Amino acid sequence: MSFAIGLKCRECGTTYPSEARYVCDFCFGPLEVAYDLDAAKGVVTRESISAGPSSIWRYAELLPDPGNEPVDLGAGWTPLRRAHRLGELLGVKELWLKDDTRNPTGSFKDRVVSVALSSARRLGFSTAACASTGNLATSVAAHAAAIGWPSVTIIPSDLEKSKIAMTAIFGGTVLGVEGNYDDVNRLCVELVSEHPDWAFANVNLRAYYAEGSKTLAYEIVEQLGWRTPDQVVVPVASGSQLTKIAKGFREFAYLGLSEGPSPTLFAAQATGCSPISTAFAQGSDIIRPVRPNTIARSLAIGNPADGPYVLDELRQGGGDGGSVSDEEILECMGLLAQTEGIFAETAGGVTIATLRQLVRRGSIDPNKSVVAIISGHGLKTLDAIVDTATVTATISPSLASAQAALGVHELVAAS
Numbered sequence: 001m002s003f004a005i006g007l008k009c010r011e012c013g014t015t016y017p018s019e020a021r022y023v024c025d026f027c028f029g030p031l032e033v034a035y036d037l038d039a040a041k042g043v044v045t046r047e048s049i050s051a052g053p054s055s056i057w058r059y060a061e062l063l064p065d066p067g068n069e070p071v072d073l074g075a076g077w078t079p080l081r082r083a084h085r086l087g088e089l090l091g092v093k094e095l096w097l098k099d100d101t102r103n104p105t106g107s108f109k110d111r112v113v114s115v116a117l118s119s120a121r122r123l124g125f126s127t128a129a130c131a132s133t134g135n136l137a138t139s140v141a142a143h144a145a146a147i148g149w150p151s152v153t154i155i156p157s158d159l160e161k162s163k164i165a166m167t168a169i170f171g172g173t174v175l176g177v178e179g180n181y182d183d184v185n186r187l188c189v190e191l192v193s194e195h196p197d198w199a200f201a202n203v204n205l206r207a208y209y210a211e212g213s214k215t216l217a218y219e220i221v222e223q224l225g226w227r228t229p230d231q232v233v234v235p236v237a238s239g240s241q242l243t244k245i246a247k248g249f250r251e252f253a254y255l256g257l258s259e260g261p262s263p264t265l266f267a268a269q270a271t272g273c274s275p276i277s278t279a280f281a282q283g284s285d286i287i288r289p290v291r292p293n294t295i296a297r298s299l300a301i302g303n304p305a306d307g308p309y310v311l312d313e314l315r316q317g318g319g320d321g322g323s324v325s326d327e328e329i330l331e332c333m334g335l336l337a338q339t340e341g342i343f344a345e346t347a348g349g350v351t352i353a354t355l356r357q358l359v360r361r362g363s364i365d366p367n368k369s370v371v372a373i374i375s376g377h378g379l380k381t382l383d384a385i386v387d388t389a390t391v392t393a394t395i396s397p398s399l400a401s402a403q404a405a406l407g408v409h410e411l412v413a414a415s
């Protein structure tokens with residue numbers, strides 16, 4: 001049973017019933033799902049959670065009501081791995097990687113989509129839609145296919161080929177827009193008024209969608225033995241994930257489920273699209289929109305909806321934001337693969353490169369624990385590496401040819 005009690009305006013606190021509403025009638029502020037945490041206290045326990053399924057739905061009491069059964073491909077409960085080799089290289093004593101490449105469609109978006117479409121079905125919708133930088137479209141198309149719903153996913157037309165193919169294979173309608181994500185998003189806001197009967201995961205269902213990200217915080221705490229990490233590095237696009245990870249840590253603390261102080265959060269962005277890290281560095285409350293230009297396409301949101309809330313979280317918790325170049329992103333995708341055996345998409349490169357930058361800057365304490373969120377699988381952004389990640393040598397099928405090639409290429413352990 002869910003302890004969600006409705007929606008609440010993040011700005012003025014006005015409450016609404018659980019419906020497909022996403023802006024406040026009074027102040028146009030964004031709405032979020034509210035819970036009766038006092039009623040949940042003592043009912044949601046470590047034992048009750050541990051007895052749940054190996055997916056985000058082990059936390060069903062702290063998520064929006066999914067109706068009879070959730071729309072579920074098995075999102076979440078991904079590995080939290082201790083990264084000894086990468087930690088040593090970066091000078092971080094206790095580094096953990098939250099490996100969200102291991103989700104049903106290869107990115108963290110499966111968490112938010114499972115929650116959004118469950119709420120959508122409970123609310124009577126039967127068509128799924130979204131505005132996406134890529135991964136959301138894939139996840140919406142997959143979850144819609146699994147329940148027999150039509151889907152309309154809208155993406156920039158020049159996305160990575162692998163992301164377009166991974167979405168189109170599920171058979172929904174995929175619209176490639178000649179423009180960037182911010183153009184796509186504007187278009188979707190117009191489409192919502194034309195098609196109020198479509199569940200746009202991140203527009204009219206956004207309040208529900210966003211809740212899925214809290215499960216990252218819950219899982220990290222549970223996987224650390226019900227203890228909070230000291231520091232968490234989060235890749236940031238719209239900023240929804242970071243703000244909800246913060247909410248997740250707060251809720252677990254309030255419910256007495258976690259031990260340890262609130263983690264300090266750090267925002268990871270690409271220099272080619274860093275409106276939030278830039279505003280943070282300038283001490284500004286205003287996020288100046290940018291025109292994205294980075295290989296980290298999944299993070300390329302130039303006008304981030306939750307930007308101001310990310311700034312609040314970073315400032316309140318003593319965090320910081322960093323931004324890294326495309327060269328650093330590629331370098332750190334390789335570093336992660338070669339030290340830990342994890343193949344992440346460009347966003348993973350952003351997270352690791354930003355972690356390295358913030359350790360060097362002194363914002364991240366290398367003597368305290370760090371969790372880095374690895375949010376998407378490398379097969380999604382093959383375009384970024386196919387020209388450089390190639391065979392060591394091409395040889396004829398003879399021993400002599402193999403020996404010759406091996407002779408000139410000394411075998412070395414990576415990194």
Ligand SMILES: *Cc1c(COP(=O)(O)O)cnc(C)c1O
Nearest residue numbers: 135237238239240241298375376
């Ligand atoms: C969507 C996405 C994020 C972060 O998204 P927010 O809009 O900030 O919630 C991070 N990594 C990947 C791979 C994504 O697809």
Ligand SMILES: [Zn+2]
Nearest residue numbers: 009012024027
């Ligand atoms: Zn309001």
